[in-house]
Amino acid sequence: MGGQLRAWLDERLALGEVIEALHHKTVPHHRYSIWYYFGGTTLFLFAVQVVTGGLLLLYYRPSAGEAYESVQFIVTRVPFGWLVRSVHAWAANLMVASVVAHLFSVLFLHAYRRPRELTWVSGMLLLFLTLAFGFTGYLLPWNEVSFFATRVGTDLAAAVPIVGGSVVRFLRGGDDVSGATLTRLFGFHVALLPATATGLVLLHLLLVQRHGMSVPPSIEHRATVERGTVRAMPFIPHFLLRDLFAWTIVLAALAALSTFYPWELGAKADPFAPAPAGIRPEWYFLWAFELLKHVPPVIAGVNGELVAVLLLGAGGVGAVVLPFLAGHTARTRRAVVWAGAAALAFITLMTGLALSAVAP
Amino acid sequence: MPGSAGAGIARFRGVPASAARLAPTARGELFASPEKFPIERRAAIAVVSTPEVTTGSAPGRRNILNWLLGLWGGGVCGAIAYPIARYLAPPDIPESATQSVSAGSAKSLAPNSARVVAFGSRPAIVLRTPAGELRAFSATCTHLDCTVQYRPDLQRIWCACHNGQYDLNGRNIAGPPPRPLESFDINVRDDEIALSRRS
Amino acid sequence: MTAPRSGAATVLVMVIATAPQISAQTSAPTAAFADDVHASAGLTCGACHMRQAAGSYTAPPRNAIAPLCATCHSDAAYMRRFAPQVRIDQFLQYQTSTHGRRMAGGETAVATCNDCHGAHGVRRVADARSPVAPLNVTTTCARCHGDAAHMKPFGRTAAAPADWGASVHATALLQRGDTSAPTCAACHGSHGATPPGITSVANVCAQCHVREAELFRASPKKEIFEAIGQAECLVCHTNHRIEPPSDHWIGVADGAVCEQCHDAAGESAKAIGAIRAALDGLSAEIAAADAALGAVERAGMPVDEGRLALRTAREQQVQARVLVHTFALQPPGEAAAKGTAAARQALAAGQAAARELQIRRTGLGVATLLIIGFLITLWLKIRRLPDLPS
Helix, strand or coil: CHHHHHHHHHHHHCHHHHHHHHHHCEEECCCCHHHHHHHHHHHHHHHHHHHHHHHHHCCCCCCCCCHHHHHHHHHHCCCCHHHHHHHHHHHHHHHHHHHHHHHHHHHHCCCCCCCCHHHHHHHHHHHHHHHHHHHHHHHCCCEHHHHHHHHHHHHHHCCCCCCHHHHHHHHHCCCCCCHHHHHHHHHHHHHHHHHHHHHHHHHHHHHHHHHCCCCCHHHHHHHHHHCCEECEEEHHHHHHHHHHHHHHHHHHHHHHHHHHCCCCCCCECCCCCCCCCCCCCCHHHHHHHHHHHHCCCEECCEEHHHHHHHHHHHHHHHHHCHHHHCCCCHHHHHHHHHHHHHHHHHHHHHHHHHHHCCCC | CCCCCCCHHHHHCCCCCCCCECCCCCCCCCCCCHHHCHHHHHCEEECCCCCCCCCCCCHHHHHHHHHHHHHHHHHHHHHHHHHHHHHHCCCCCCCCCCCEEEEEECCCCCCCEEEEEEECCEEEEEEECCCCCEEEEECECCCCCCECEEECCCCEEEECCCCEEECCCCCEEECCCCCCCCEEEEEEECCEEEEEECC | CCCCCCHHHHHHCCCCCCHHHCCHHHHHHHHHHCCCHHHHCCCCHHHHCCCCCCCCCCCCCHHHHHHHHHHHHCCHHHHHCCCCCCCCCHHHHHHHCHHHHHHHCCCCCCCCHHHHHCCCCCCCCCCCCCCCCCCCHHHHHHHHHCCHHHHHHHCCCCCHHHHHHCCHHHHHHHHCCCCCCCCHHHHHCCCCCCCCCCCCHHHHHHCCCHHHHHHHHHCCHHHHHHHHCCCCCHHHHCCCCCCCCCHHHCCCCCCCCHHHCCCCCCCHHHHHHHHHHHHHHHHHHHHHHHHHHHHHHHCCCCCHHHHHHHHHHHHHHHHHHHHHHHCCCHHHHHHHHHHHHHHHHHHHHHHHHHHHHHHHHHHHHHHHHHHHHHHHHHHHHHHCCCCCCC
């Protein structure tokens, strides 16, 4: 019966070719190949977000007067609402961690090299989109912490030269964080960003399928010298089953985190109350926040914050066009490794500083 | 020749240098083959292949394994599907009760009397003035948080703790309370009084 | 008593002090006078320092100060021009006060107008910097009544201000900013300051604690206290050092207030014990419910209805404690019973939430087991994967 169904579908969809080709696809297997799984976990977490986000949409109300109460309703009255909400919140954090791990593994294993430049660029854009998802989603429960964190976070945008003010107004839907901000960020979070992200994800996956998995230069070199081949495993079923294994572990982690560390509701946002002490943005933005705190007021005659923002901007642009700047020679690749390690160390240090500075 | 059982990935180790390269499929190449991209000619990516086709472990054992896999996999899918299915069914109380709450029958609230009801986790007082008008306020005294009550003899809202008094508009007019009572909006639908917060 | 002088005559007496002739002795008071409410009304030195030459003003004799102030402040027609609603009976009240009577009898070491209001920098009572503003009253009174050396000749202790400072009223006023809390003047009067007598101290407390006073007067204690000449309220609560009352005051053991008159052998001891037991039981139920609700809230379960029930229980506890002033078992017992019922409801809500939490963890356990089983089977499958044909 299964065979008949397959034949019926094949006659109409011509999937047979695709599946046959998939059976011949291979994935390199070497000491670094464990890092190949992080792209898949990020995709899995994105799928989890789409599903849980869609479920939350059935009960959530995006207005300042009702948002908090609707989340409270989901968490207290809807069966398993607490689970859906906590999974959505935890998966967001795990997805950011996963995408960063994916980014740095691609960087250190030099998978951005020709011919994978577009894959890298689309991936960097997806990283920015992931952070944007996190930022826009954070405000939606409309509690005290998220309200003030959004205010602080959008304040950072004011440091951008020339267009800073317009950027802030664009993000906030006005001069200050209000119900208009909530509606706007909600629109970004559930419509505009997902549409863009879906397109980019499809592009990214298509490119990965076309090029296959990149092999790090050192592995290639060793293989050439020693054996002339690189070990590999078939995509179906070997890699696929291992991928499934990894995804199931992520699922188990999500379930455990949601049950033992459920996301709190907090207190409803009151725009007229003074900000409580120790407000800060989400952990993945802390490093930028901390950097701006430590920047001296004037650097070489220019406003310190402006310099920091410009440097960050230059760093971001540089990261996006990295494959066009480096990766062709061993020397440039070494430079990339050092730069990447320095960036990672810097971000970790800043994040650690920010976390330890929070008073109890 | 390596053993058939438990061989799985172990077979990947020690790929002979003479192992065949991946050949493009007869029906065209949809997915990566090393020949497509010159840069990877330096190190051919080879699939392990041994001359003979092995079917792995004994068919019976594989079928049991597949069956078990299907069983556990079905269990996991069920563990995901069950909460989602329960979530999709609307709960008994379809809306949150902290924006608006029912305060009982309007007809049974006589002039110059009041009723204290719960609004979220705090009390609210609904009163009908001697003139017949309905009013509603938070019933938490603004002095030290005692619950106020209506005094028909004084025609005022009164707090028993320290003799604080509020008029029928909720304004603090005597005793220690420093602020008026928060007032709520009233709507009457089919004899049911509905209180909601002033937005 | 001097007759009030005409306002016009007073205003005409204006002597302008010439700056270079002011001696060091008067320069300081003059500087303070710039902030004085009298200065902004247009009055100058000569208005009070009458029949004295500029540059050689001296303070009036202490027993002449009150009548001096009264020449204007008891003149209704005159005062109306400056503050239409201001009172004009301060001097009359002063004369009935302990301070006034002693001063009239020749004792000058008692308070008169300038001791509390100041002489040259007089501010309105509503001005927060005034020594008689509500938050400053007790500091002002304590200058004499908290000075043991000053009070000794009068045979009084100087404990009252410090005692008040340790009371619930001081906490309410100074820490919570509750200006309805009584200071010295609220119970003793300001201009007519006199300690209320034994028969009237309860009226003073009853100004705010209406319910307790009503209940007490309807209880058997009122007549008994009158008969034995004891002040209401004070016997159990004292007067200045009024501490937050506690359930353990009720009893016949040492440290309880009832023990002052009742002993363990009498009939009333049973009733006292029963009241105490009802209150203690309610306290325990509330504490248990609060602990249960707090624990599940920290674990992430919202419990609105439980908190509401606990709030009701706490209010019934307040009621029960107030009803102790009936000195009968039934009223506090009933309130305690209602409170206990509400506390049990709150506890039940907390326990239901804890059960729900357990159910979630059990559900997680089941899901994790399924996942682990799946992972193990998958791992076995991966290990046994067949090779692809070449």
